[in-house]
Amino acid sequence: MSLIDPVSLPLKLKRPVVGAPMAGGPSTPELVAAVTNAGGMGFLAGGYKRPQQLANQITTTRTLTQGPIGVNLFVVSENDIDEEELETYRQELKYYADRYGIEVGTPRWDDDAWQDKLEVIRDLKPDVVSFTFGCPDADVLQELNALGIHTAVTVTSTEEAHTAAERGARILIVQGPDAGGHRATFDPAAEPGTEPLPDLITAIKNTANLPLIAGGGISTREQVRATLGAGAAAVQVGTALLLSDEADTNLAHRSALQDPVFTETKVTRAFTGRPARGLRNRFMDDHARSGHAYPQIHYITAPLRAAAAADNDLQALHLWAGTGYPNARTGPAADIIAALSP
Ligand SMILES: Cc1cc2nc3c(=O)[nH]c(=O)nc-3n(C[C@H](O)[C@H](O)[C@H](O)COP(=O)(O)O)c2cc1C
Structure with a gap:
């Protein structure tokens, strides 16, 4: 009862x-x-x-x-973003994009x-x-x-x-x-x-x-x-x-959830600008200060995340998971x- x-x-x-x-x-x-x-x-x-x-x-x-x-x-919600901070983050992500031979995504707002x-x-x-x-x-x-x-x-x-x-x-x-x-x-x-x-x-x-x-x-x-x-x-x-x-669930995400390399979850804004909990990986650790422009950051990281998933690069992908994973x-x-x- x-x-x-x-x-x-x-x-x-x-x-x-x-x-x-x-x-x-x-x-x-x-x-x-x-x-x-x-x-x-x-x-x-x-x-x-x-x-x-x-x-x-x-x-x-x-x-x-x-x-x-x-x-x-x-x-x-409509947001008032810090354009300079967003551009700094875009520049920072170029290193990841270059690895895959692609461009960082274009930021935009939509509802x-x-x-x-x-x-x-x-x-x-x-x-x-x-x-x-x-x-x-x-x-x-x-x-x-x-x-x-x-x-x-x-x-x-x-x-x-x-x-x-x-x-x-x-x-x-x-x-x-x-x-x-x-x-x-x-x-x-x-x-x-x-x-x-x-x-x-x-x-x-x-x-x-x-x-x-x-x-x-x-x-x-x-x-x-x-x-x-x-x-x-x-x-x-x-x-x-x-x-x-x-x-x-995509194959990379499935394998990460069962991979002992990952030992904890963490809340990050690095992938989308909004706080989200996922398996702690290098991308999160490398980009601890991304700013909070949502959905603009979602759009700038989207091509990187798609390339990382296709490449099974578990360290560069958002791997959403709660603490009970x-x-x-x-x-x-x-x-x-x-x-x-x-
Ligand atoms: C992969 C994934 C995607 C999610 N997408 C959404 C979503 O589209 N809308 C939503 O309201 N919540 C979303 N959530 C959050 C869930 O609604 C819910 O709060 C969460 O899964 C509960 O915690 P748990 O994952 O530890 O069970 C998502 C969660 C995960 C793990």
Whole structure:
């Protein structure tokens, strides 16, 4: 029995385990459907995709499962960047580009096709839509709620939880400091919070009376139980699914997660400008001071990362992973979800 009664989710799940959206490849329709069919709920990652690709993935996922599915979108804020700092970083990266005989990418800002992706959500009505990197305006959340789509906002602090609740989010996704991939922190220039997940859950429960899905670093059944015991209605796991059969995690990333050369994870801005946790490698160590221009830094490093992946150069690639990565297992996602279920 839970120590603290959670506010229940508006959807019934047989297992309180949600598969995190993982942009950049891992979250396939097959993975999302496998997590849902195992009694949890899978999430498609809308970030970086073209709107039509996202629409196709939603449609495909619906053919693979009858259960609830989620879709995640990025909320990219306009930014005031330090052009000189960005140019210095570009110059610094030339050394890497020269190694592959390519050019450093061109920096640019875009909103990840926000309006067009919202239109896909309105049309195809996933059961849940979650947002990361920021909170949509109240009119957007309320419109989606009225369409019967459960809105969820990823938060990393009580202040962000307060904003999301005030604007009308129906679910909060609480991301703790051990999470793999990008921190969801609204302000890209802010340092992400370090409060341990159970404490963050307690603090947010005192701020907002909403159901919480909590994650970050969760890789064992005991951690799942502890997180539910702290008051979450469900947990969210990403890294635990990266080696699953259904995830389209690239081969370099898969091999790194199982390579004893890597012994720890670290939060870095070097790859994209936003803080993100991954396996500690040389690129992170060499570029500890990249600045926080997101998504400009994402675009300048993109060709380097693509070349590094093709070359299996694990020291120059972003290898997103949460602190629980040593427990990540290969095999069907259904088995991974069953093994984590309380
Ligand atoms: C490879 C990878 C990609 C991710 N991409 C996204 C994303 O597109 N959108 C998002 O909201 N969160 C993303 N995340 C963060 C997850 O939603 C979640 O917070 C995290 O996986 C939980 O921590 P864990 O990986 O330790 O389980 C990503 C995480 C990983 C590992």
